[in-house]
Ligand SMILES: NC(=O)NCCC(=O)O
C-alpha cells in the first residue's frame with residue numbers, strides 16, 4: 001500500500017520553554033519504522049523574522065532521513081508577517097524578498113534567496129487559539145490570517161481551545177489545590193474545545209475559506225465539525241492516535257512520571273470520546289489520522305512536578321500510528337483496508353496538494369510503499385521504540401499488524417527492524433497552493449455577492 005503520511009508532527013520544536021527531544025534523525029527513524037515515508041508538520045513561527053526561522057531549520061532539515069514538508073505557525077500579525085506568508089507560499093523561483101531584507105548586505109540577501117528557494121512552497125498555516133501569553137492568537141488575528149490564507153490558496157489550520165478560558169480554568173484548579181497532571185485535563189474541559197472549534201468554523205465560514213482542525217480530541221469538537229460539514233462547509237477534522245485509543249484515566253495515576261506522560265493539549269478525554277471519534281473517522285466526519293507527535297522525556301515532564309501548568313505538552317505517536325490504526329480499526333472491522341489507506345495516506349496527500357506524487361501507487365508517483373503484515377503482532381514500549389524519548393504513552397500495548405518494509409522513492413529504507421536511511425536522505429516536499437479545497441470558491445463568492453441585493457439605490461440614484 002502507499003507509504004503512510006503523517007499530517008501533523010512536531011520534531012525538535014521549542015515548546016513551553018522546552019525543546020522536544022526527537023530530532024530530524026531519531027524522529028524520522030521512528031517514523032520510517034512505523035511505515036511513514038513523509039510527514040508534514042514542523043511548526044516554524046512566522047514572526048516577522050522569516051530568515052532566522054528558516055536558518056534554524058535548515059541545519060535540521062539537512063539531516064532529514066525521510067521526505068518532509070512544513071506547516072508554519074502564525075503567532076502575531078503585522079504587514080511583515082502578512083508579506084512573509086506570501087514568501088512561504090510562492091514556489092521555487094517565485095520567491096519574494098521582503099523589503100526589510102533588501103537593506104542587508106548582498107551576502108545576507110543571497111542567503112535569504114537560497115533559503116526561500118529551498119523552503120518556499122508551504123501551503124498551510126497554523127493558528128493556536130490556546131496557549132495564552134505565548135502562541136495564542138486573538139479572533140482579530142485569526143480573521144486576518146484566514147483572509148490572507150484564502151488569498152494565497154493556503155489552508156488555515158487551528159489548534160482549537162479557548163485560551164482565555166483555559167487560563168481561568170488553570171487558575172481555578174490551582175486555587176483548589178489541584179497541582180498534579182489531572183489538573184491539566186480538569187482545567188481545559190471538552191466544552192472549551194467545542195467552543196473554539198465552533199468559533200473557528202464560523203469565522204472560516206464568514207471568510208468562505210477551508211479550515212483544518214488539528215488534533216480533534218472531543219466529541220464536542222467533532223460534533224461542531226459534523227454540523228458544519230452537513231451544511232456544506234469545507235472543514236477537515238484530524239483526530240490523532242492518542243485521542244482515538246487512549247482515555248484520561250492515566251492522568252489520575254498516583255505516580256507523577258506515569259501521569260505526566262499523558263499531558264497533551266487538547267487533553268486526552270475521558271473514556272467514550274475515543275470510541276465516538278473512531279466512529280466519526282469510520283463514517284468520514286473526520287477525514288485523516290495524525291499524531292501530533294511531540295515528545296518530551298521524563299526529566300522534561302518533571303519540570304511540572306509541582307504545577308501541571310509547567311508540564312510540557314505532548315505525546316509520542318509517529319512510530320505507532322500505522323500499527324495502532326490497523327489494529328484498532330481494521331482488525332476490529334470498523335474500517336476497510338481501502339479506508340485505512342485513505343485515512344493514513346491518500347487523504348493527506350490530497351488535502352496538502354501533493355497527490356498523486358504522494359499517497360498513491362501509480363505510474364509517475366514517488367515509489368513510497370509500505371508492506372504491512374496483518375498476521376504479525378506488535379508490542380510497544382520505550383525500550384524498543386526508535387524515538388529518543390524514555391517514555392511512551394503506548395507502553396505495553398500489544399496488537400496485530402506490523403510494517404515489515406518501508407520503501408521511500410524506490411529505496412528500501414526500513415526492513416524487518418533495520419533502518420537503511422542515512423541522515424540527509426530525505427527530500428523537502430513543496431506543497432503547492434490552491435489544493436482541491438479551494439476549487440469553486442470563486443463561484444460561491446460570486447453567489448454570495450449576488451445574494452446581497454445591495455447597495456440599495458435610494459434617493460436620487462434610484463430616481464435616475
Ligand atoms: N498538542 C500538544 O500537546 N503539543 C504539541 C503542540 C500543540 O500542537 O499543541
Ligand SMILES: [Zn+2]
Nearest residue numbers: 159214215265
Ligand atoms: Zn496543537
